[in-house]
Amino acid sequence: MDSELAGARLEDQPAATGVGAGELEDVAEERPGSLGVLGVDERVQGGDHAPRLGADAPVVTAPRPSPGFDALARLPGSHVGGQCLAVLMAARDPIEVWDDEAATFDEAADHGLRDPAVRAAWRELLLGLLPAPPGHVADLGCGTGTLSLLLAEQGYAVDGVDFSRAMVQRARAKAAADTAGARVGFVVADAAYPPLIRGSYDVVLSRHVLWAMDDPAWVLGRWIDLLAPDGVLVLVEGSWSTGAGLTAQQTVDMVERAGRRAELRMLPEAAYWGREVSDERYAVVSR
Ligand SMILES: C[S@@+](CC[C@H](N)C(=O)[O-])C[C@H]1O[C@@H](n2cnc3c(N)ncnc32)[C@H](O)[C@@H]1O
Numbered sequence: 001m002d003s004e005l006a007g008a009r010l011e012d013q014p015a016a017t018g019v020g021a022g023e024l025e026d027v028a029e030e031r032p033g034s035l036g037v038l039g040v041d042e043r044v045q046g047g048d049h050a051p052r053l054g055a056d057a058p059v060v061t062a063p064r065p066s067p068g069f070d071a072l073a074r075l076p077g078s079h080v081g082g083q084c085l086a087v088l089m090a091a092r093d094p095i096e097v098w099d100d101e102a103a104t105f106d107e108a109a110d111h112g113l114r115d116p117a118v119r120a121a122w123r124e125l126l127l128g129l130l131p132a133p134p135g136h137v138a139d140l141g142c143g144t145g146t147l148s149l150l151l152a153e154q155g156y157a158v159d160g161v162d163f164s165r166a167m168v169q170r171a172r173a174k175a176a177a178d179t180a181g182a183r184v185g186f187v188v189a190d191a192a193y194p195p196l197i198r199g200s201y202d203v204v205l206s207r208h209v210l211w212a213m214d215d216p217a218w219v220l221g222r223w224i225d226l227l228a229p230d231g232v233l234v235l236v237e238g239s240w241s242t243g244a245g246l247t248a249q250q251t252v253d254m255v256e257r258a259g260r261r262a263e264l265r266m267l268p269e270a271a272y273w274g275r276e277v278s279d280e281r282y283a284v285v286s287r
Pocket residue numbers: 018098099110111140141142143144145146147161162163164167189190191192206207208209212213
């Protein structure tokens with residue numbers, strides 16, 4: 001296997017909280033090279049949509065800040081003293097933490113969207129925020145692919161990226177069982193270095209992921225790079241009762257510091273979460 005990914009050798013990669021060299025090798029070995037160095041056969045079984053991977057878009061290109069526990073402790077709103085995912089991720093390999101979450105992830109009403117009323121609420125919300133279908137959507141930190149599939153069902157072509165193989169396996173299984181599965185593809189990769197074609201997405205969507213990044217502002221820049229000239233960025237985030245997360249103001253500030261307009265939509269309605277919530281939940285949209 002050629003370990004050179006667009007100029008960056010595996011052994012040069014930082015042992016960050018992102019995808020480690022071993023994981024990269026696994027991912028690279030799944031890629032037969034049909035799309036260049038990062039050529040990937042990441043097709044959903046039964047479908048014919050492959051993620052639009054950039055031949056020049058490496059999984060990991062350069063060391064990124066990886067301050068780990070200290071950074072999470074410094075993130076305003078981050079609650080490192082309590083039992084929350086931020087603590088687990090700081091203490092353990094975050095990929096393992098999310099792998100462990102995969103089996104039960106969809107049980108939460110807002111994750112699996114199994115309740116038709118909750119599903120309808122997210123569908124209406126997203127259709128109101130996104131440009132009308134069809135269009136290409138990058139779903140970064142897609143988890144079990146719930147939103148990817150919801151959007152594929154509405155006619156969008158969706159590329160999901162997640163570094164948890166267990167999450168992606170579930171996403172693929174769901175896609176294979178969904179008539180819209182042919183419009184969605186998933187790749188196992190670090191969303192901090194999305195291996196997608198830059199400047200080509202009508203929508204970059206990410207729900208509940210930016211907060212977990214070591215350096216959210218830096219990662220946000222990479223995500224904005226994926227947008228086509230009129231592309232829309234949709235960030236769904238929260239500052240949760242656990243203490244983890246990003247406040248709406250932090251996310252708005254981050255988007256504006258990246259040189260973009262930010263519209264804030266608060267999401268306090270129980271319809272989105274399947275229960276009453278009192279903490280801060282919101283979407284930031286940048287057109
Ligand atoms: C709270 S879940 C949200 C999943 C999905 N966006 C949703 O709303 O249902 C966070 C997801 O982000 C993924 N994730 C966290 N950090 C990541 C990274 N650096 N690269 C890729 N995926 C990441 C995790 O594996 C997990 O699936």
